[in-house]
Amino acid sequence: xxxxxIVGAIAIALGVIWIMGVTRALITDVxxxxxxDPMSWADQVYFxxxxxxxxxxxxxxxxxxxYSYNKRCKSSEEAKQSIGLWLSLFAMAVLSxxxxxxxFIQLTVVQAPAMPGALAGGAFVSAPPYEFLVPLTVIxxxxxxxxxxxxxxxxTLRFIPPFSYELxxxxxxx
Amino acid sequence: xxxxxxxxxxxxxxxxxxxxxxLHAAGSYGKDVRLGVLLVxxxxxxxxxxxxxxxxxxxxxxxxxxxxxxxxxxxxxxxxYGYWNPLGEYSDRxxxxxxxREAGLRAVDTGLGELYDCLVSPEEKQADLSVGFRGxxxxxxxxVSRIRSTGFSQxxxxxxxxxxxxxxxxxxxxxxxxxxxxxxGTGSSGLPTLGTLLSRELKAVRDAVEITASVLLPYFDFDIxxxxxxxxxxxxxxxxxxxxxxxxxxxxxxxxxxIFLVGDSTKQRYEKPATGGPxxxxxxxxxxxxxxxxxxxxxxxxxxxxxxxxxxxxxLMTWEDLPGDMTAMTLKSAxxxxxxxxNNIYNELREAQRYNSKKSFTIGAPWFDRFFALSxxxxxxxxxxxxxxxxxxxxxxxxxxxxxxxxxxxxxxSAREQLADIRDDSFKPYEGLEPDSARIYIxxxxxxxxxxxxxxxxxxxxxxxxxxxxxxxSKHRLEGVIGLINNLYETI
Numbered sequence: 121x122x123x124x125x126i127v128g129a130i131a132i133a134l135g136v137i138w139i140m141g142v143t144r145a146l147i148t149d150v151x152x153x154x155x156x157d158p159m160s161w162a163d164q165v166y167f168x169x170x171x172x173x174x175x176x177x178x179x180x181x182x183x184x185x186x187y188s189y190n191k192r193c194k195s196s197e198e199a200k201q202s203i204g205l206w207l208s209l210f211a212m213a214v215l216s217x218x219x220x221x222x223x224f225i226q227l228t229v230v231q232a233p234a235m236p237g238a239l240a241g242g243a244f245v246s247a248p249p250y251e252f253l254v255p256l257t258v259i260x261x262x263x264x265x266x267x268x269x270x271x272x273x274x275x276t277l278r279f280i281p282p283f284s285y286e287l288x289x290x291x292x293x294x
Numbered sequence: 295x296x297x298x299x300x301x302x303x304x305x306x307x308x309x310x311x312x313x314x315x316x317l318h319a320a321g322s323y324g325k326d327v328r329l330g331v332l333l334v335x336x337x338x339x340x341x342x343x344x345x346x347x348x349x350x351x352x353x354x355x356x357x358x359x360x361x362x363x364x365x366x367x368x369x370x371x372x373x374x375y376g377y378w379n380p381l382g383e384y385s386d387r388x389x390x391x392x393x394x395r396e397a398g399l400r401a402v403d404t405g406l407g408e409l410y411d412c413l414v415s416p417e418e419k420q421a422d423l424s425v426g427f428r429g430x431x432x433x434x435x436x437x438v439s440r441i442r443s444t445g446f447s448q449x450x451x452x453x454x455x456x457x458x459x460x461x462x463x464x465x466x467x468x469x470x471x472x473x474x475x476x477x478x479g480t481g482s483s484g485l486p487t488l489g490t491l492l493s494r495e496l497k498a499v500r501d502a503v504e505i506t507a508s509v510l511l512p513y514f515d516f517d518i519x520x521x522x523x524x525x526x527x528x529x530x531x532x533x534x535x536x537x538x539x540x541x542x543x544x545x546x547x548x549x550x551x552x553i554f555l556v557g558d559s560t561k562q563r564y565e566k567p568a569t570g571g572p573x574x575x576x577x578x579x580x581x582x583x584x585x586x587x588x589x590x591x592x593x594x595x596x597x598x599x600x601x602x603x604x605x606x607x608x609x610l611m612t613w614e615d616l617p618g619d620m621t622a623m624t625l626k627s628a629x630x631x632x633x634x635x636x637n638n639i640y641n642e643l644r645e646a647q648r649y650n651s652k653k654s655f656t657i658g659a660p661w662f663d664r665f666f667a668l669s670x671x672x673x674x675x676x677x678x679x680x681x682x683x684x685x686x687x688x689x690x691x692x693x694x695x696x697x698x699x700x701x702x703x704x705x706x707x708s709a710r711e712q713l714a715d716i717r718d719d720s721f722k723p724y725e726g727l728e729p730d731s732a733r734i735y736i737x738x739x740x741x742x743x744x745x746x747x748x749x750x751x752x753x754x755x756x757x758x759x760x761x762x763x764x765x766x767x768s769k770h771r772l773e774g775v776i777g778l779i780n781n782l783y784e785t786i
Binding site: 192193194195196197198199200275276278279280285294 | 638641642645646653655656657658659660662663664735736737738757758759760762763766
């Protein structure tokens, strides 16, 4: 198997680990989020949302790979016009993930255990951390769509994703 | 290295030479073959002769910049021995009466003059021979046979004879192959005569030399030309053929190691016939291709000392009709390569030259950086180098000539296309350095070769895009334009 396909598969695995594991840990333990119970919120909102997010990115990636495999280009010029489609898919992937995240946040009622502060009648603002979630979603997109597409794009469209020529050259001396 | 010397006699001989030069460039005669070419015609301005000379010139130019060791296209050396006009030394006397000095002949011997009157009609005596022998073998043989008196010391003959003798001295077994029609004037008189005279001239090394010939039987037909009184007449073709075949069988047969008789029951009809001169430029025919391919046939191996080669399927030629083990395969590859080049690769290379950043072009053409440098830091050839430009121009010029020739023969002899489906007959070379806007980009060559069915796993070969991808998938020993066209030829 070609090295770039292996690297592409590793990129997908890294993306899944990032979205399902690292991002979750960042929300619960690292980032200064204003959540009443970050652990419960992560379990009940972020985890299912990230699973859907992974599937959405994978779907858009497969769509691009299928297109690149089947597309026949007469010329370099025609092939390069596919960048428009790639950017559209990337934008749609990020946007659909943001929408999916917002829907999960708005429609999910978090069931959290009673907190000592709440029992004492203290007020606590539980605001979804959009300022972190949106950039993280974009990073998810880079890991689960852009990076794998750089290594896994097929045939004439193999170098259409931005910087794919440079990245592919690292795995295969040209 | 195999050494082959081709001698094309008359208009048909020139057309066979054109086919043979294309086959040689396409690798049909093998990679290690040196081809020498000599054209013989009394009509220096004959359109067929000019077309053959143009083909020869474009193949020589392309070979000079594209030849490399162990490649497929232009791998064999090509040598042009030029052109010999049997009337050359009589340039001031262009009638038969002038050449034989009729007045002097009669003065010396009245009987000889009367014999001359018996053999030559008054019209033939005074016919202007500057446009050839006008389909009259009697005129041609009278002129061509006079070379015997000069001992092949005229024009390009000494050089040709010396090279053949040198080959024999080096232990090679050179082959001389003559092309000519047997039903017209120049070919039917020149081919048996020159074959016999060459055999005698090379008597000392005759065992080391193979002399073969492609003799073309009547394969075309035409109306009476309007321009002359003495002209080649199709009605005389059968008579001429009969006489020439009898001459070959009785008197000249021993001079040849093998004679390939080439013909077709269906005659191609030429619309605008001309007796000679630049207007005599007939379209190529598949019969000439068979005649040229006969050079790949080994005398004695399957052919004995003679064979009849023709179109097997009624009026339509198929790839199986071509003699030679590699002829069909190599010619198919050459047709596909030239077609893909003309309608896709050429413009792609010209487009690449316009890009300041070659990497930007490679983004949409992953094959490009396998053959050309993206920056001065790499060792690969720069697409903008003068040398690469010369290669592009030379290959394009030859491929246009090749496609024109092949397109004509695909439509020769019948109402339907044969061998390949090439309907566009407007192939033109392009002088500029930018993409040629007159060429349409094509992606599929699926239906180009008639009768070629690829297995499902080989279907990718029908797409130029997938062929380019195959080139993009690995490194290649040869780079630049030479590497690109040869790898495309091998992959296609």
